[in-house]
Structures are given as C-alpha cells and as structure tokens.
Amino acid sequence: MGQAPSSSSSCSSCRALSATAAVDSHAREGPAADHRDLTAALPDECVASVFALLGSDDRNSCSLVCRRWHLVDAKSRQRLALAARSEISPSLPPLLRRFSAVSVLSLKCSRKRVSLGDDALALVAASLPSLKKLKLKGCVDVSDDGLLAFSLRRPLALEKVSLIACGFGARGIVSLLRNCPSLRDLTLKRLRKLDAQSTPLSIDAYYDGDDDNEAKNANASKKEKKQVNFQLERLCIKDMHNARLFIPLLCSSKPLKSLVVCRSSGNWDRVLENLRFRGGGATSISEIQMENVQIGDPGLTAIAGSCPDLDTLFLSRVTDCFDEGLSAIASSCKKLRKLHIDAWTRFGGRTIGEEGIAALAAKSLRLQELVLMGVPITAPSLGLLASNCPCLERVALCNTDSVGDREMEAIAAKFGAVKKLCIKNCPITGRGIEAVVAGCASLVKLKVKRCRGIGQESVSHLRARRGGLVISVDAGSLVFDGADGGGGGAGSENEGGGDEEERRRRRGRRRDNAGDNRGGGPAGARTNATHVICSSRSALLLRSKFGSRNASRA
Known part of the structure; x- marks a missing residue:
C-alpha cells in the first residue's frame, strides 16, 4: 500500500511549525515539555505528508497510534x-x-x-x-x-x-x-x-x-x-x-x-492487416511493442501503411521479420525515433541484414535510439547511420559476431552525437574501447557486458583519462572454485543477496587464490576453476551443476 506525496510547501510549513512548537514549549515548561505531543501543533496536511514517506507496514502501525492519526491516514491514503x-x-x-x-x-x-x-x-x-x-x-x-x-x-x-x-x-x-x-x-x-x-x-x-x-x-x-x-x-x-x-x-x-x-x-500479421484495411486507413498509433509473437514482413508492411505517426517500435524475438519489412517501416514511418530489434533466428535462418539497415539509415532521419540484438551490422552500415541520422544519441549493439574493433573505430570516427553506447556479447578488445573513448566527444556513458576481450583492467586507465565518462564493464565471468567446497561459496554469495562490493571482493580473493595455486603454491594444492560467460539465469543453473560435480569428485 502506498500513497501520493503532498506538495513541498506543506512540508516546509510542517518543518517551520514543528520547530516553533518545540522552541515555545521548551521555553515555557522546560524539561516537562518532553512528555507532551509536539505533533499536536501540526496541521493534518503535514501529518499526511509524513505518512506519504512511510512504507506500508510503518504507515499501518502509525495509523493505530491515536484517533487523529487513524483519521488522517484514512483520508490521505x-x-x-x-x-x-x-x-x-x-x-x-x-x-x-x-x-x-x-x-x-x-x-x-x-x-x-x-x-x-x-x-x-x-x-x-x-x-x-x-x-x-x-x-x-x-x-x-x-x-x-x-x-x-x-x-x-x-x-x-x-x-x-x-x-x-x-x-x-x-x-x-x-x-x-x-x-x-x-x-x-x-x-x-x-x-x-x-x-x-x-x-x-x-x-x-x-x-x-x-x-x-x-x-x-x-x-x-x-x-x-x-x-x-x-x-x-x-x-x-x-x-x-x-x-x-x-x-x-x-x-x-x-x-x-x-x-x-x-x-x-x-497470426498477428492478419490482425495488423485488418487494422490497415478495416480500420479506415491511417491510425493514431505511435508506439508498438511486439515480443515473442508470430509476426513477419506482412505485419510490418501493414504497420507501415496504417501507422504514419509511429514513434517507437520494439520487435523482440520475432523470427520472420526481414529486410523487406524493415524497409517498409523506414519508408512510411518518417517520425520514427526509437527502434529496438531482437532478431531471433531459428537454426541459422536469415534475418535482418545490411539491406534493411541501409534503408533505415537512408529514410529514418529522426532516429534517436537504436538497439540491435542479433543483427549483423558492419562498419559501412554504421557509417550510413552516422551520416544520415544526426540525432542518433543512444546505440546498443548486442549478440553479434560482426561487431569488432573495426566497427568500434567507425563509431568513434563518425558518431559525434552519441551519448550512450552499449556493447554486449561482441568480439571487441581494449583497442576498440580506447578508440570510442578517444573519438566520441559527446559520450557520457559506455556500457560493456559479456565481451570476453574486455575486463576491468583494460579500462581502468580510460576512467582516469575522461573523468566525466561513466564506464560500466561486466565481463560476465563466474568462477566456480573446487577448493571452496564444490561451489558452495558462490551459491551462498548469490542466495544471501549481500552487498555488491562484498561480492566483488570475494570473487577477487578466489581469483588470487587460484593464481597462487597455479603459480608458486604448494605442489599438492590444486584448484578446479571454471569460467563461464552467460546470463544470470543460466549462470545459476551452471553453478548448481558444476558445484554438484565438484562435490562428488571431492
């Protein structure tokens, strides 16, 4: 249970009245004033504004203190x-x-x-x-x-x-x-x-x-x-x-x-086609999100024909959308500002490629945010986007082997307006990150996740070079240490939900111990460390399997 906060003016009057009441009562009665209810001088609006800042359990408890608070809680909730x-x-x-x-x-x-x-x-x-x-x-x-x-x-x-x-x-x-x-x-x-x-x-x-x-x-x-x-x-x-x-x-x-x-x-293609032909032509739809549904190029073509004011388009885990559908969207939806595509191919099938990205770059001139997941994009296509989309400020490239250091250098050279950049699960190295940090003058946040060639050490000096730039690096590497009782330490670390800084220190100690045992440690001291690059949900499954395997060996 929650409640809407009151205005700042009521809070300021609340503080002023409480301070005045406290000073006056102490001046008149001295120590005896400690036994008086100083909140009695506060108006109901101020008490309600205080209740608005409490959690549901605390607010329920406060409502039982006295009849007045009970009534204020009832009226302001x-x-x-x-x-x-x-x-x-x-x-x-x-x-x-x-x-x-x-x-x-x-x-x-x-x-x-x-x-x-x-x-x-x-x-x-x-x-x-x-x-x-x-x-x-x-x-x-x-x-x-x-x-x-x-x-x-x-x-x-x-x-x-x-x-x-x-x-x-x-x-x-x-x-x-x-x-x-x-x-x-x-x-x-x-x-x-x-x-x-x-x-x-x-x-x-x-x-x-x-x-x-x-x-x-x-x-x-x-x-x-x-x-x-x-x-x-x-x-x-x-x-x-x-x-x-x-x-x-x-x-x-x-x-x-x-x-x-x-x-x-x-069949959402048929639904969208009916929206186009039976709906009377153009609609006022400005945002469409399709996640894990059956939609292909006919559906995208219907969207292009019926939604000329389309501003935001999210396509997540769609298997049948190709270059033709994206080209139709780019040609008809001139107001498009946000585009998210999560291309989920089945058994190596074809997906959106260079042709669709080129059409998008040529006709979506107002594009401000672009997220491509599983879409193979290369340096020439990135150059077209940078040349034709001067307002592009937020870019995310994820889960594609085509994005490497060459593409990062293209971003650094041509994306002058980009402010936020996210690279996830791509084969880039420290050279590409250095090029982006040195070339993108407007960049304020850089996020790198699950890129094996990037670690905290490779970007530590970049933070010192650009103090105003926020660099977030998550290599996605989990260490299951056989010396810790078959992975039990890693399990308790996640299940306990401790502080993030404490988890980092624990992972650092395990890596140091593993390095000592491999290097100059005693001959009998061995550790079985497995590095896994995966998402959090998969990591929990793999951790449990590796942990049980190490425990059985021990």
Whole structure:
C-alpha cells in the first residue's frame, strides 16, 4: 500500500511549525515539555505528508497510534492493496468506507483459493468514487456479471484497468469499455475464459446481462452505437492465445496510441492487416511493442501503411521479420525515433541484414535510439547511420559476431552525437574501447557486458583519462572454485543477496587464490576453476551443476 506525496510547501510549513512548537514549549515548561505531543501543533496536511514517506507496514502501525492519526491516514491514503480472498468479504464494506479517498486499488488472490465475488466488485465501484486505477489478479470467481455490475456504476474517474488471470470473458470486458468513459489504459493477461469463448471483443456489441434475448441486444446495439464514447489509448495483451479476438477492438479504437503484445499466439500479421484495411486507413498509433509473437514482413508492411505517426517500435524475438519489412517501416514511418530489434533466428535462418539497415539509415532521419540484438551490422552500415541520422544519441549493439574493433573505430570516427553506447556479447578488445573513448566527444556513458576481450583492467586507465565518462564493464565471468567446497561459496554469495562490493571482493580473493595455486603454491594444492560467460539465469543453473560435480569428485 502506498500513497501520493503532498506538495513541498506543506512540508516546509510542517518543518517551520514543528520547530516553533518545540522552541515555545521548551521555553515555557522546560524539561516537562518532553512528555507532551509536539505533533499536536501540526496541521493534518503535514501529518499526511509524513505518512506519504512511510512504507506500508510503518504507515499501518502509525495509523493505530491515536484517533487523529487513524483519521488522517484514512483520508490521505491513495493506494490500497488487498488479498482478495473470500474470507475478507464481511470486512470489505467498512474497509472501503474508511478508505473512501483511495484512487489506486489492487485486488490479488491465488488461483488456488476462492476469491471475492461479483457483489464485492460492485461494492468497490459504489464505495470509491475517486478510483482511477484498478488491478484484478487471480479473481477467478468474478464473472462477467460482476464486471457488468461494476461498469454500470459508471466510474467516471477510472483511467487504467489491469485484468490478470480472472474468470470473465468478452461480455464483461466489452461492458467495461462501453460504460467507463475515462478509460485510457487496458491490460489483458492470461484470461483463459476469454480464450476459450472465442468471442471477438467488439465494442459495437451490446450486452445487458440477458444473453437469451438476442433481438433486443441487436436493436439496442443499433440505437446506442453512436453514443459510445470510446477513448482507449493504450492496449496491452499478454499471454493470450487467440489473436483474432482483438481484430474488432483494434479496428474500432480510433484514439489508440500504444499497442503492446507479449507472448500471445496467433497470426498477428492478419490482425495488423485488418487494422490497415478495416480500420479506415491511417491510425493514431505511435508506439508498438511486439515480443515473442508470430509476426513477419506482412505485419510490418501493414504497420507501415496504417501507422504514419509511429514513434517507437520494439520487435523482440520475432523470427520472420526481414529486410523487406524493415524497409517498409523506414519508408512510411518518417517520425520514427526509437527502434529496438531482437532478431531471433531459428537454426541459422536469415534475418535482418545490411539491406534493411541501409534503408533505415537512408529514410529514418529522426532516429534517436537504436538497439540491435542479433543483427549483423558492419562498419559501412554504421557509417550510413552516422551520416544520415544526426540525432542518433543512444546505440546498443548486442549478440553479434560482426561487431569488432573495426566497427568500434567507425563509431568513434563518425558518431559525434552519441551519448550512450552499449556493447554486449561482441568480439571487441581494449583497442576498440580506447578508440570510442578517444573519438566520441559527446559520450557520457559506455556500457560493456559479456565481451570476453574486455575486463576491468583494460579500462581502468580510460576512467582516469575522461573523468566525466561513466564506464560500466561486466565481463560476465563466474568462477566456480573446487577448493571452496564444490561451489558452495558462490551459491551462498548469490542466495544471501549481500552487498555488491562484498561480492566483488570475494570473487577477487578466489581469483588470487587460484593464481597462487597455479603459480608458486604448494605442489599438492590444486584448484578446479571454471569460467563461464552467460546470463544470470543460466549462470545459476551452471553453478548448481558444476558445484554438484565438484562435490562428488571431492
């Protein structure tokens, strides 16, 4: 549970009043003033501003100190998070009456437990007139009727709704869209009933709770079609498995500006093509994020044709996007400023290459941020980007063998405006890093991760040369030392979550011990050290395997 902070003026008046009250009371009563409540002179606004700086546990404890603090906490609390189990149903009405000023409500329940029902959700809408954000997670016992009852209360201030792993389908979601005029942000995640129903999310469909009377619903739909004030600006879809359900919703969402789709199966090329042809031409979408979905060049071409105002495009783990699709984006989306591409090839298949990068460099003149992961890019393509994109300030090149010292020298020679540069898992050496530090005059931050040819020693003198430059080097090397009991020390180091500096010292001591044993140590002293270059999640798996192997050998 959290709350919004008060203004700085109230805090300053808080300090002034507290200081004055303390001085006056000490001057009048001397030592006896230590037993008085000095906060009594503070106005409620100042006490509320102090409560806003506390964590949820401390704030809950402070609210029980006295009646005044209890009342101030109730009036000033903006965020409320509840375990939405059915056991709290009797306590919910007085709880909502106490915190009637709450604007952000989160109801979470484990799917293994019985959650709050439809009546509780209707009570939320009636008790919280200032509600702006609502999150329901794991509320499997809330049905379409509950969401319909909630939306019919017409919460005028409701702007953001997140529905995660709940038990309702299309009818409840459509009623929410129709009856909440201020709704701007909608997140749908793991709604299995919606997937199973296969009912498209059509804003023109009218549901009044009577599914049997289809003729009445159809007539009402015709009458009220023009009365729907649909203002959805952001739609986030995660872990859904029927892409075609969202075609009517996307086509009718004229004010939509941001579309986020993650780990959702289905043919999204067809969805985007329908957005282009059935949506009436150009849309107002300025941001699209596609992560681990089925999308290829037809989908990118549809985006290029329907989103001329596209500003941000994230493509992560897409397998079927090639040069043709990227060229279409570059040709039509002249306002593109941020582009992230994580090209995930299957079995050595083709991916975006030099042709797509050249088209991007030639036509995306406003580009400011470029992230390429798994995209083979060479010095000539980097030269084109530097020549045609003068506003390019943030560049990240990751997971490609084509980026070496030659490409780093090209960046140093031509990227005069770049301020932040990230190189990850590329075969570069200290020579390339030195060239970048010496050549990029505007560079303020350099980040190098999992590059085997780079270590802390190779860049230590560069920090002294450019004091204002922040250089972050992470070689990604983990040492599993057999002399430490089969890797037990490394395991406790990560599981304990100690200080980062302490972990560095421990790794340094292990490296020093390994060097002594290899060099001039006793003949009988041996150590079995394995260096692994990998990500953190993979490192945990490998550490456990190497540790168990070393323990068995011992």
